Amino acid sequence: MIKVQIGNSIKSIRLTMGLSQKDLCEGICSQGMLSLIEQNKHVPNATLLSKICLKLNIQMDELQQSWDSELIIKTQIREQLANLFYSRKYEEINNILNTSELHANFYTKLDKQLIIFYKAVYLGFIKKEFEGSFELLEESLYLTYFPNKKNYSYQEMLIMCNLGIVLIELGLNHEAFTYFNKLIADIETNMQVKSEPKLTLIYLNISNAYSKINNYKEALSIVNKGIKWANKVSINTQYRLAYLYYEKAFNEQKLGLKNCVTSYKMAYYLALNKQDELLMKYIQTKIQI
Numbered sequence: 001m002i003k004v005q006i007g008n009s010i011k012s013i014r015l016t017m018g019l020s021q022k023d024l025c026e027g028i029c030s031q032g033m034l035s036l037i038e039q040n041k042h043v044p045n046a047t048l049l050s051k052i053c054l055k056l057n058i059q060m061d062e063l064q065q066s067w068d069s070e071l072i073i074k075t076q077i078r079e080q081l082a083n084l085f086y087s088r089k090y091e092e093i094n095n096i097l098n099t100s101e102l103h104a105n106f107y108t109k110l111d112k113q114l115i116i117f118y119k120a121v122y123l124g125f126i127k128k129e130f131e132g133s134f135e136l137l138e139e140s141l142y143l144t145y146f147p148n149k150k151n152y153s154y155q156e157m158l159i160m161c162n163l164g165i166v167l168i169e170l171g172l173n174h175e176a177f178t179y180f181n182k183l184i185a186d187i188e189t190n191m192q193v194k195s196e197p198k199l200t201l202i203y204l205n206i207s208n209a210y211s212k213i214n215n216y217k218e219a220l221s222i223v224n225k226g227i228k229w230a231n232k233v234s235i236n237t238q239y240r241l242a243y244l245y246y247e248k249a250f251n252e253q254k255l256g257l258k259n260c261v262t263s264y265k266m267a268y269y270l271a272l273n274k275q276d277e278l279l280m281k282y283i284q285t286k287i288q289i
Helices: 003-016 021-025 031-038 046-056 060-086 090-097 100-105 109-125 130-141 154-169 173-187 199-212 216-230 241-254 260-273 277-284
Strands: none
Touching: 003 031, 003 046, 003 100, 021 031, 021 046, 046 060, 060 090, 060 100, 060 109, 090 109, 109 130, 109 154, 130 154, 154 173, 154 199, 173 199, 199 216, 199 241, 216 241, 241 260, 241 277, 260 277
């Protein structure tokens, strides 16, 4: 059993049983020691581990089973939340956030970052409480982010992108584009996300933000980068590709470029392939298909 599994499993079982750290460590070790174990900063010896297991009323090999079960549940919940997020089903996300199952299995720093992010998205996009959403997004970001950090994680990128979107809603365009510019610069050199297909969403949102302030030339430049990203051999995704081509066509049209018709048609047929009737109908208001 590896170190990280021991601490996480002990904490998960303790929380499930409704025990505090003080309850579990009484007569076994100091609360500080238990805290270090649960944070995976200390590996307990066999004697200490057997006492902890006895207090939790489990066998030592059940720690491994607990970790495996927890990992499966956590993965399933993460995937469900992600699917709902990318489908813009924020109400359903909020329902999951309030379940006891989520709180029993999500307790690490990265888990907390994810939960706060989804709460912020719900608050902004459903409740239209943009100031509260901004505060939660910042709280989520700074769990892992620090000034001058290089190579953002995909989750940090998603948070920063939504910070920019919320700042625009608050009328703080300069601050919003500070985040957007950081993202574009980081993507181009960040090896951590070099094969992340869903970065197309980041490109789309940033391009759309430039369109909203009538900077169609920059918007077109960004959306072309997004299309190029989607077509990379290592990625080859159609995720949001129809919307990228729509955004491309819109900006080309605003700039008086004849190629906009070709781009609208590409967006239409990609939307047709995805059975996205809403986008198809909208494109039909722009050109005759």
